[in-house]
Every structure is written in C-alpha cells, then in structure tokens.
Amino acid sequence: MSSREAELISGSSPAALSAVVKSLQRRVEELEQHNQDLQIMLETATEHGDQLSENLEEERDDLETMLELASDHADVVEDELHQQAAVALQKSEQQLRLIVEATPTPVVIFRMSDDEIVYVNAMMGELFSVAVADLLGCKAAGLFFEPGDFNNFMLMLAEKGLVDKQEVRLQRPGGAPVWVQISLRQLEFNAQASVLCGVHDISHLKAMNQASSRFVPQAYLGFLKKDNITDIALGDHVAGEMTVMFSDLRGFTSISETMTPQQNFAFINAYLGRVSPVVRAHNGIIIKYLGDGIHAIFPQSADDAVRAGIDKLEQVNLYNEYRATKNRAPITIGLGLNTGFMMVGIVGEQDRMQGDTFSDEVNLTARIEGLTKFYGINFIVSHSTCQRLIKPADYNIRFLDKVQVMGRTNVVELYEVYDADAPQMRALKQETQADFEVAIALYYNRDFTGAQAKLFDVLQRNPRDKAAWHHLVNATRLADRGAPEGWTGVTVMDHK
Numbered sequence: 001m002s003s004r005e006a007e008l009i010s011g012s013s014p015a016a017l018s019a020v021v022k023s024l025q026r027r028v029e030e031l032e033q034h035n036q037d038l039q040i041m042l043e044t045a046t047e048h049g050d051q052l053s054e055n056l057e058e059e060r061d062d063l064e065t066m067l068e069l070a071s072d073h074a075d076v077v078e079d080e081l082h083q084q085a086a087v088a089l090q091k092s093e094q095q096l097r098l099i100v101e102a103t104p105t106p107v108v109i110f111r112m113s114d115d116e117i118v119y120v121n122a123m124m125g126e127l128f129s130v131a132v133a134d135l136l137g138c139k140a141a142g143l144f145f146e147p148g149d150f151n152n153f154m155l156m157l158a159e160k161g162l163v164d165k166q167e168v169r170l171q172r173p174g175g176a177p178v179w180v181q182i183s184l185r186q187l188e189f190n191a192q193a194s195v196l197c198g199v200h201d202i203s204h205l206k207a208m209n210q211a212s213s214r215f216v217p218q219a220y221l222g223f224l225k226k227d228n229i230t231d232i233a234l235g236d237h238v239a240g241e242m243t244v245m246f247s248d249l250r251g252f253t254s255i256s257e258t259m260t261p262q263q264n265f266a267f268i269n270a271y272l273g274r275v276s277p278v279v280r281a282h283n284g285i286i287i288k289y290l291g292d293g294i295h296a297i298f299p300q301s302a303d304d305a306v307r308a309g310i311d312k313l314e315q316v317n318l319y320n321e322y323r324a325t326k327n328r329a330p331i332t333i334g335l336g337l338n339t340g341f342m343m344v345g346i347v348g349e350q351d352r353m354q355g356d357t358f359s360d361e362v363n364l365t366a367r368i369e370g371l372t373k374f375y376g377i378n379f380i381v382s383h384s385t386c387q388r389l390i391k392p393a394d395y396n397i398r399f400l401d402k403v404q405v406m407g408r409t410n411v412v413e414l415y416e417v418y419d420a421d422a423p424q425m426r427a428l429k430q431e432t433q434a435d436f437e438v439a440i441a442l443y444y445n446r447d448f449t450g451a452q453a454k455l456f457d458v459l460q461r462n463p464r465d466k467a468a469w470h471h472l473v474n475a476t477r478l479a480d481r482g483a484p485e486g487w488t489g490v491t492v493m494d495h496k
Helices: 003-011 014-044 050-102 122-128 147-160 203-213 218-223 252-256 261-281 302-325 360-375 383-387 423-444 448-461 466-481
Strands: 107-111 117-120 162-171 177-189 192-201 237-249 285-290 293-298 333-349 352-358 379-382 397-404 412-417
Touching (some): 107 122, 122 192, 252 261, 302 379, 333 383, 397 423, 423 466, 448 466
Antiparallel strands (some): 107 117, 237 333, 397 412
C-alpha cells in the first residue's frame, strides 16, 4: 500500500475509506491473478536456469507478502469503518440531543416497540410543569387528553411516514388539558426504532380565537369560508338568497330612563343573553347588535328563521315571568323577517372592520320590523318568506296587509306569525282567522260595510286583536267618506 493511500486512510471520512477498501480488494484480486501466472512460470522456467528460478521465487515471495499485508489491512480498514460509523451514529445522537435541548420547541422521543418515553427536553418539562425525569419511562399515549388521538396519530404515521401540525389536546399530570400543534417523525434513537414528537403550545392562540369568536362568530367565519379570524380581509363577502331578521325591544327608551347606566347594561345583556342563543340554535348568524336590537341572517332556510323568531318570543315570555317575580314591568319585542338576494361580508377600513349585510331586501326587513308597532303585533314576515316555508301549515300564520314602505315602490304582502302569543290569544286568533281574512278581502274589494261587519264579529270574540281594530278603523273611515280616486287598499307608509 502506497504512502498516499495510507494518508487517505488515516484522515478520510467513512465514505472515502470505503472507496479505499474497494480499491485494495481490486488490487488483491490482481495480485492473486499475478501470483497464479508466476506459479505457472516457475513450473515451466526450470530449464532456463537456477538464477531465473531464484528471481521468480523471490518475486513470488514478495507478492505473497503483499497479499497478506493487503488482506490484513483490508480487515483493519473494515473494522475502522465500523468503529467510525458507530462513533458517527453516537455523535449524531449527541448532536440530536444538543439540537433538541437548544430548540424552543417541546420535544419528546418514545420507542415504537412499547411507546415508552426515552427522551424529553427541558421545554417539554416546562410545558407540563414537571421535572423531565418524571416523564421518562412513561407511556406516550398517557400524554394525550383523548387516548384515541394517540392511536390515530400512530396509524397516520404508519400510513404517511409523518404527522404534520395537527391540533390536539395533551394532558398535564394534574389532568388539565393543553392545546398543542403536534408533528411526528420516525428516527433511530439509541439504536432502536423511535418516534420524535415535536409540539407547539397553541393554548394562548386557542384562547385568543375563543375570545375573538365572541366578536366574529365561528359560524360567520365558516359562512365566509375562512378558517381563522386572521384570514378575514376587507371586502370578503358571500352573495345569495337568504332570510334576514331584525328584532327590537319596544319602549326601551322609557325603560332606560328609570335605570342607571350600569343597570341599563345589565338589563340589555340579560335580555340578549336569553334570546341570542336561540338564533344560533336555528342555524342563524348574528351579524351585529343594534343597541337593544339584533340583526341576523339565516343562510340555510326560511323555516330556520321563523322557528328562531317563535323561540325568541317564547324566551321573552319566560323572561317576563322572571321579571314579574322581581316586580319589574314586562317587555315586548318586534320581529321582522324577509327573504331575498343579499350580500353578507366585511365592511369598514383596514384598522376597523365589522360584518354587515347589503341589499334592498335588508332595508325592507328593517321596515317590516318597524311595522310591528304600527299593527300592534310581535312578528311579521314577508310574502317571500312565506313562499319558501317547507310546510306553512305547520305555523300559525294569517294574512295581515298589503304595504308600500317608505323608499320602495313595490307592494309587499305581510303576514303575522302568532305561534308565540299567549295560549288564549293564540286560540282566539285561530278561531277568528277565517273571518279576519274574509274581512280583509272585502276591504280590498271596496266592500267596506261588509268588512266592518266581519271585523265586528272578530272583535266581539277577540276584543284584544289589535290588527282587527286597525282594519276596522280604516274600513269605517272609508265607509263614511268613500275611497279616494285610485285607491287600491295598499297601506302607504310615509315614515320609517
């Protein structure tokens, strides 16, 4: 072996040493072949003289010596390679430990054979608020709040070779959960198949998301096809047909005058706390609060909106029962629903944004809600909403009037939903509904006297029917004075 090869062997990497071994093996093969050739030459060269024989014998001895040396050195080099590989592996594990200890990410390593934790860095101990030694020897599955999550991740690791940034809850020794983002990788540690598990504490982010969801509901983010509030951008919107709801407290100004500012806030929050969950329970999204009012949308169906309206009124009934125990006056609310095409999205400017809805149908809904005061009832829906109900007969609905609201030229047909009326009032409206609707038809046909008679009949049985009183006043006035030229029966509103 040349001095150059010796230098290469003494200072080379494992890969270079392997190349030298292969080169030596090739030379050994060449020398063996050369030796065989010399043997033949020795056998046939005796006749050429003793001197030649001696020379060939010496050359053969030298070659055999070289073969022995080369073979011995090849074994040494192979041993050195194995030793250096073991040192490199040990060094790589030491480097892994140094890297893992230096990283700000909590890390744990566990064996694949029995899921026993064999390594934990200091950050993992801090995350779990325990000493690192307390985690060593524990089962990795015990770190998970839901044991099934560990099994799912191991299946994912077996199928895909990795697990990347999956949100999951881990469990501190005291049982308290902590939200983390977890990643898993297979590796060899201490010469055993193992899994490196890196986690990122996202409990603060989760808390922030939960806090932000109280300002921008998760349902609203999902409706806008956004995963996180940080994905929201000015101008994001969804357009389509949906049902919009406006509701408002009646007489809040007079109520608030008797209360301190603190009492006002407590009262509004008590009321909103009772009725807002009803919207969510029926697949609705609260776009915003309007002081004591609520603006919400129901993207899936008009039935969701009608049921939500009924339940809101029933919650108010329950709230009034509670208020009566405190000697407080009852409250009433007005509800308006309309269905049509609208845009729902984010408006404002870069430093201050909020959700809102836009379309003429939205403005109409606000007007419809205001008409509950005009007719003295609680719940009015438009004809377009009634048309989209799957089974209108499932509800207590009666025709109310034809109206042209301020700012619109189109006539809107309105209906009253009275499912949430007190049982006695509901029963009386059901009993008189046919006569009430006949009276309205007579009124539109200019038979004001006939309308009067029917409405008198309705009011004799249900004297508190404010909508019937409203139409009776109009029918009586027109019966006395006659209808003006061009009269159509449509109620024209000249104010909001």
